[in-house]
Amino acid sequence: MAPMGIRLSPLGMAVFCLLGLGVLYHLYSGFLAGRFAFFMLSEPAAGGAEPPPRGSAAAVDLRELLAVSVLAAVRGGEEVKRVREGNVLNEKAKGKTREGAEEKLTSGDLLSNRRMYHLLQAAFPGVQINSEEHVDTADQETVSWDRSIPEEIKQKIQPKEVPAESVTVWIDPLDATQEYTEDLRQYVTTMVCVAVNGKPVIGVIHKPFSAYTAWAMVDGGSNVKARSSYNEKTPRIIVSRSHAGKVEEVARQTFGNKTVIIPAGGAGYKVLALLDVAEKNQEEADVYIHVTYIKKWDICAGNAVLRALGGHMTTLNGEEISYTGSDGNEGGLIASINMNHKALIEKLPDLEKTSHKLD
Numbered sequence: 001m002a003p004m005g006i007r008l009s010p011l012g013m014a015v016f017c018l019l020g021l022g023v024l025y026h027l028y029s030g031f032l033a034g035r036f037a038f039f040m041l042s043e044p045a046a047g048g049a050e051p052p053p054r055g056s057a058a059a060v061d062l063r064e065l066l067a068v069s070v071l072a073a074v075r076g077g078e079e080v081k082r083v084r085e086g087n088v089l090n091e092k093a094k095g096k097t098r099e100g101a102e103e104k105l106t107s108g109d110l111l112s113n114r115r116m117y118h119l120l121q122a123a124f125p126g127v128q129i130n131s132e133e134h135v136d137t138a139d140q141e142t143v144s145w146d147r148s149i150p151e152e153i154k155q156k157i158q159p160k161e162v163p164a165e166s167v168t169v170w171i172d173p174l175d176a177t178q179e180y181t182e183d184l185r186q187y188v189t190t191m192v193c194v195a196v197n198g199k200p201v202i203g204v205i206h207k208p209f210s211a212y213t214a215w216a217m218v219d220g221g222s223n224v225k226a227r228s229s230y231n232e233k234t235p236r237i238i239v240s241r242s243h244a245g246k247v248e249e250v251a252r253q254t255f256g257n258k259t260v261i262i263p264a265g266g267a268g269y270k271v272l273a274l275l276d277v278a279e280k281n282q283e284e285a286d287v288y289i290h291v292t293y294i295k296k297w298d299i300c301a302g303n304a305v306l307r308a309l310g311g312h313m314t315t316l317n318g319e320e321i322s323y324t325g326s327d328g329n330e331g332g333l334i335a336s337i338n339m340n341h342k343a344l345i346e347k348l349p350d351l352e353k354t355s356h357k358l359d
C-alpha cells in the first residue's frame with residue numbers, strides 16, 4: 001500500500017519507469033548530438049588552436065576581435081590626427097634605441113594608446129594586450145563597444161572561436177613617431193594585431209590622415225590584396241629612413257648596386273608598399289628589409305596582413321617571428337609577397353658573419 005491510499009500497479013510502475021528513461025535518453029542524446037555537430041562543423045582554429053566549447057566564458061570570437069581592432073585603429077587615429085592638427089605634440093624623448101637614435105614620445109602616441117587600449121580591454125577583458133606606450137592602471141577611462149560588426153566584415157569573415165588564453169593583442173598607437181614629429185603625415189599609421197598561439201592572425205593598418213584602413217585575417221578574408229606583379233630580379237627595396245643601420249649595404253650586396261632603395265618611415269607604411277593600395281601618397285616596393293632591432297607591435301600587424309594574403313615576413317635568417325613573450329625581435333626582418341621568399345633569404349649575405357656589423 002502506497003502512502004495516502006494510492007495503489008500503484010506493477011504495470012503502471014513499469015510504464016512510468018519507461019517514460020522516465022525515454023525523457024532522459026531524449027535529453028542526453030540531444031546534448032551529445034549538439035556537441036558532435038559543433039565538433040564536425042568547426043574547422044581547426046587559426047593558428048592551430050582547438051576551438052573551445054561554444055559559448056564558453058574563455059572563448060573569444062576572432063571575427064569580433066577583428067571588428068573591434070578596426071574600430072580601435074580608427075579611434076586611435078582620430079587622436080593622432082587631432083593632436084597633429086592642433087600642433088601641440090608635447091614632444092619629448094623617451095629614451096634611446098640600442099643604436100643611439102632618440103626615441104620620441106608625443107601626446108599623439110599617448111592619447112591614441114589610451115583610446116585603443118581601453119576599447120580593446122573593455123571589449124575583451126580576458127585577453128593579453130601588449131601596447132607600445134605605458135597604460136596607467138589607475139586611469140578609470142571606460143569605453144564600451146556596442147559589439148556591432150561592419151557589414152563588409154560580416155560578409156567576408158565567418159565567426160571563429162579560440163581560447164582567450166591563446167590570444168595576444170599587440171597595439172601600436174602611432175607608428176612612425178619620428179616622421180610624425182617632422183610632419184611627414186603620409187608615413188603615420190595606427191596598428192592592431194591579434195596573434196593566436198604566437199602566430200599573427202589578424203592585422204589592421206590604418207592611415208589616420210587619409211582615413212585608409214587595411215585589414216586581413218589568416219584563413220578568413222581581407223579588404224586588401226597583393227599587386228598583380230613584382231620585380232623579383234631587381235626588386236625595389238623599401239627600408240627605414242630613421243633606423244636604417246646598414247640596410248642599404250645589405251640590399252646592395254644582395255641585389256646589386258643598381259637596385260632601387262626607397263627610404264621610408266613606419267613599418268606599417270612599408271608593408272602597405274608591398275600591396276595593392278590605391279592611395280595617392282603611398283609608394284610601391286617589392287621587398288621590405290629591416291636590419292636593426294625592432295619591437296613586435298611595430299611588425300605584427302604587417303606580418304598578419306602579409307600572411308593572410310599569402311606573403312611572408314620572417315627574420316633575415318628565414319625564421320618565423322613568434323608574437324608572444326618578449327616584445328623585441330632581434331633577427332631583423334625581410335618581407336615579400338608573391339615572390340620566392342626562401343630564394344630571397346638565400347641571396348642575403350651570411351648574416352652570422354655580418355650581423356655584428358648590421359647595427
Ligand SMILES: Nc1ncnc2c1ncn2[C@@H]1O[C@H](COP(=O)(O)O)[C@@H](OP(=O)(O)O)[C@H]1O
Pocket residue numbers: 097098099132172174175176177178239240241242243244264265266267292293294295298
Ligand atoms: N632599432 C630600433 N629600436 C627600436 N625601435 C625601432 C628600431 N628600428 C625601428 N624601430 C621602430 O619601428 C618602427 C618603424 O621604424 P622605421 O620607421 O624606422 O622603419 C618605429 O616605431 P614607432 O614609430 O612606433 O616608435 C620605430 O621606432
Ligand SMILES: [Mg+2]
Pocket residue numbers: 109132172173174175176177
Ligand atoms: Mg609607435
